[in-house]
Amino acid sequence: MLLRAAALATSLSALLLAAAPAVHAQGVINLYSARHYSTDESLYNDFTKATGIQIRRVDADDAGIIARLKAEGSASPADVILLVDAARLWRGEQDGLFLPIRSKALDEAIPPNLRAAPAADGGVAWFGFSTRARVIVYDKIKVKREDVDTYEKLGDPRNKGRLCIRSGSHPYNLSLFSAVNAHLGPEKTEAWLKGMVANMARAPKGGDTDQIRAVASGECQIAVTNSYYLARLMRSGTPEDRAVTERVGVVFPDQASWGTHVNVAGGAVARHSKNVDGATRFLEYLASPAAQNYFANGNNEWPVARGVTTDNPALKAMTGGRSFKIDDTPVGTLGTSQVQVQQMLDRAGFK
Known part of the structure; x- marks a missing residue:
């Protein structure tokens, strides 16, 4: 059995390395990306025009990229890693897959709560480059806005039989629940989770878009979603999607207290990068105003670099053109309580 497992691991590593980008040159960076948006092509092309550095890209999801980096080990050709969830960025950091870097440009551009905590030498393992909010959508006909204006009210008996939500173990929910735990503490958080279970209109299933559609169809009356899923429906040209958005309202929770939870998409330099300078330049480029708009608008998110705003029409409509209070709990710390939250x-x- 052990020999068979070893042979399987060797075969997997061989397949991964065979599919890896070509040998390094200083004018090339190899990018492992969990982002699959058409606007990113312009992002990469503009970087190459400005620097002369070519980008070779491998696309996969977050979990696939983490697994691939582990399998490749020190032989990995990866220079830059782009992932789409803070919990997975934290996991990659904990697994030693990223190389902490020191960059004055990134330190000045990216707020501390949207990047990893500095290492002992001041290096930072990863940086957020766009944010999305974990919002509540509700049936505008059947639900009063004030009944869903905080996360805590999702577990209130007034909302019994109303709630739709995806799996609690999904990273988006684990990050939210960890943020609530940071504010309420374990005892109150567990009671809140039990309240949400009691309030469910059906067992958790599907993704965030499915929850929004379930509210619009009357299957339930309130749901939790990342803001970009709602923005996609708002920007859709399909009449059915527009009908969904006209039926539901949206709340940015806890504006009178700690603020709305946000998650990040972000990037890191790979631990075994053969072109650290080029990889660092690429991350610094992602914090520039032009790149921030490409990066954020590719998935209907908000830019994170200081002083950069967005003209995304769906996001403006969602917020009424106003800013909203963001929970300033450092997203890089939320992974530390996820085992506790899962329990x-x-x-x-x-x-």
């Missing part, structure tokens, strides 16, 4: 979910019966 709470198990005890609460939150699937």
Whole structure:
């Protein structure tokens, strides 16, 4: 059995390396990306025009990229890693897959709560480059806005039988629940999770878009979603999608208290990069105003660099053109309580 497992691991590594980008040159960076948006092509082309550095890209999801980096080890050709969730960025950091870097440009551009905590030498393992909010959508006909204006009210008995939500173990929810835990503490957070289970209109299933559609169809009356899923429906040319957005309202929770939870898409220099200078230049480029708009608008998100705003029409409509209060809990710390939160979910019966 051990020999078979070793042979399988060797075969997997061989396949991964065979599919890897070509040998390094200083004028090339190899990018492993979980982002699959058409606007990113312009992002990469503009970087090459400005620097002369070519980008060779491998696309996969977050979990696939993390697994690939582990399998490749020190032989990995990766220079830059782009992932789309803070929990997965944190996981990559904890697994030693990223190389902490020191960059004055990134330190000045990216707020501290949207990047990894500095290492002992001052290096930072990863940086957020766009944000999305974890918002509440509700049936405008059947639900009062004030009944869903905080995350805590999702577990209030007034909302019994109303709630739709995806799996509690999904990273988007784990990050949200970890943020709530940071504010309420374990005892109150677990009681809140049990309250949400009691309020569910059906068992958790599907993705965030499915939750929005379920509210519009009357299957439930409130749901939790990342803001960009709603923005996609708002920008759709399909009449069915527009009908969905006309039926639902949106709340940015906890504006009178700690603020709305946000998650990030971000990037890092790979631990075994053969072109650290080029990789660092690329991350610094992502913090520039022009790149921030490409990066954020590719997925209907908000830029994070200081002083950069967006003209995305769906995001403006969602917020009424106003800024909203953001929970300033450092997203890089939320992963530390996720095992504890998962145990709470198990005890609460939150699937």
